[in-house]
Amino acid sequence: MNCGSVEKNLALFLYGELSFDEEEAVHVHLDECEACRKALAAEKALHATVDRQELEPSPALLRQCRENLRVRLAEDLALAGMREEPRRSASLFGLFEGLAAVFAFPVARWAVPLGGLALLAVGFVSARLTAPVMSPQVARLASEPMSARVRYVEPDNQGRVQIVVDETRQRVLSGSIDDAQIRRLLLAAAKDPADGLRVETVGILNQRSAEADFRNALVHALQHDSNDGVRLKALSGLKMYAHEPDVRTVLAEVLLRDANPGIRGQAIDLLTQPRAAGAASDPKLAGVLQDILRQANDGYVRLRCERALEEMKASRETY
Amino acid sequence: MITLKGKGGAAQAVALNPASRSDESALIRAAQSGDAAAFEQLVRLYDQNVLRLALNLLRNPDDAQDVYQEAFLRVHRNLHSFRFDCSFHTWLYRIVTNLCLDHLRKRKVRKEEPTVLSTPDGPLDRMDTVQEERVDGDPQRHLFSRQLRVRVREILEQLTPRERMVFELRHFQGMRLRAIGETLGTTEEAAKNCLFRATQKMRAALGDFL
Numbered sequence A: 001m002n003c004g005s006v007e008k009n010l011a012l013f014l015y016g017e018l019s020f021d022e023e024e025a026v027h028v029h030l031d032e033c034e035a036c037r038k039a040l041a042a043e044k045a046l047h048a049t050v051d052r053q054e055l056e057p058s059p060a061l062l063r064q065c066r067e068n069l070r071v072r073l074a075e076d077l078a079l080a081g082m083r084e085e086p087r088r089s090a091s092l093f094g095l096f097e098g099l100a101a102v103f104a105f106p107v108a109r110w111a112v113p114l115g116g117l118a119l120l121a122v123g124f125v126s127a128r129l130t131a132p133v134m135s136p137q138v139a140r141l142a143s144e145p146m147s148a149r150v151r152y153v154e155p156d157n158q159g160r161v162q163i164v165v166d167e168t169r170q171r172v173l174s175g176s177i178d179d180a181q182i183r184r185l186l187l188a189a190a191k192d193p194a195d196g197l198r199v200e201t202v203g204i205l206n207q208r209s210a211e212a213d214f215r216n217a218l219v220h221a222l223q224h225d226s227n228d229g230v231r232l233k234a235l236s237g238l239k240m241y242a243h244e245p246d247v248r249t250v251l252a253e254v255l256l257r258d259a260n261p262g263i264r265g266q267a268i269d270l271l272t273q274p275r276a277a278g279a280a281s282d283p284k285l286a287g288v289l290q291d292i293l294r295q296a297n298d299g300y301v302r303l304r305c306e307r308a309l310e311e312m313k314a315s316r317e318t319y
Numbered sequence B: 001m002i003t004l005k006g007k008g009g010a011a012q013a014v015a016l017n018p019a020s021r022s023d024e025s026a027l028i029r030a031a032q033s034g035d036a037a038a039f040e041q042l043v044r045l046y047d048q049n050v051l052r053l054a055l056n057l058l059r060n061p062d063d064a065q066d067v068y069q070e071a072f073l074r075v076h077r078n079l080h081s082f083r084f085d086c087s088f089h090t091w092l093y094r095i096v097t098n099l100c101l102d103h104l105r106k107r108k109v110r111k112e113e114p115t116v117l118s119t120p121d122g123p124l125d126r127m128d129t130v131q132e133e134r135v136d137g138d139p140q141r142h143l144f145s146r147q148l149r150v151r152v153r154e155i156l157e158q159l160t161p162r163e164r165m166v167f168e169l170r171h172f173q174g175m176r177l178r179a180i181g182e183t184l185g186t187t188e189e190a191a192k193n194c195l196f197r198a199t200q201k202m203r204a205a206l207g208d209f210l
């Protein structure tokens, strides 16, 4: 080895990353070359300098991290209990393994050059760690159940490109509304943060609002959902049950508290509709309507309350 | 077997001997079957090193804590899919290094506030107020002024995220280049080149100090 290649290799030499033969050659050269010994000393000084840059996390920071993690894990478990964690689908994995056999590509995750493009999946989702690297047309086929997002693109020094992709495995389930798993997922979807998903889900729950678990979910949505559309839809699903005491209680509450006048108006409709047996003599409802009149809501709701009270022959002059 | 520089506690979790490797497998299997205590033990095998890596790469305790939380949450969510076809360390570090690289890249785009601030009294390192650096009694160390430390830090921040990552993993976490390649989804050779470029840049920038 000459001075140039020794100097080039000093860093790897110090890290013990040279092959046995290379390391031997560096030793031999160092024994006879003063200049390279100096260069080695400088390299060691560089290491020492860098060593002192290292930060040690304070015990307080570590403790805080561990405590917060415990909280986050508990939240995560609670969430997982609510929405069934999609497990790896056996059939999907069968598909991967089958494709691997047919196309004879290696079941490995390392970069494989594909006509000037290296596909490299770097990420965290379970699927990635077991999914094989696929040729483009296979990738299209098998990537259907995935949602992927390109996070980063980087050219390498061999004229290829590395693409970092985040992938989320998705799974399609289909089944009857009577299926227990489908029901669980629907009930979880009714509480999902995505407004659109909740609107859709409540629409499905409405079809079977006779069933107790669905009706409870509708009642919950009507009382607690932040989205007007979801509450309105849940309300329409409960129409048939406006005569039942528990639903009436909720409707009365909506009438008092819902921020949306349209929803309050609909609640009055349901509470006072003719088929709601006993509406005329429902003293609780009369009380609620009178409360609303006192609170001076907007004109439309007031008008509806007055009319409903008249129909119930309850006298508002008593107030 | 991963060899480590003599860096005290930092090393323990990585340098597992075969006996403790099987202990680790048992922990993983227990955690996979929902044993929360086993999961916590598993976390504690690695979390100090993970936090140190994140802190040193991101030089910001809040960002380091973000990476810590997100990494172990992902481990928890995806542990059922871990099939022992690589070491758990590699699997975990894929998650951690990806999160850190994301942070570093975002920061490159945002041009975040530097960790070194200029003050009338000379450069002040924000981290000085937050974390203690390794203390060393050797009087010769005093030759290395604050100026030098600030300069080293500036150079580290000028490395590309990948160079920085490989350097951290090799120099501070004591990982072999082959393991680093496996973790970062690249070859040993590519990791070697990154390390080479990183040390090259530092040598060039610090030449006159050394």
Ligand SMILES: [Zn+2]
Residues within 6 Å of the ligand: A002, A003, A004, A006, A029, A033, A034, A035, A036
């Ligand atoms: Zn020489």
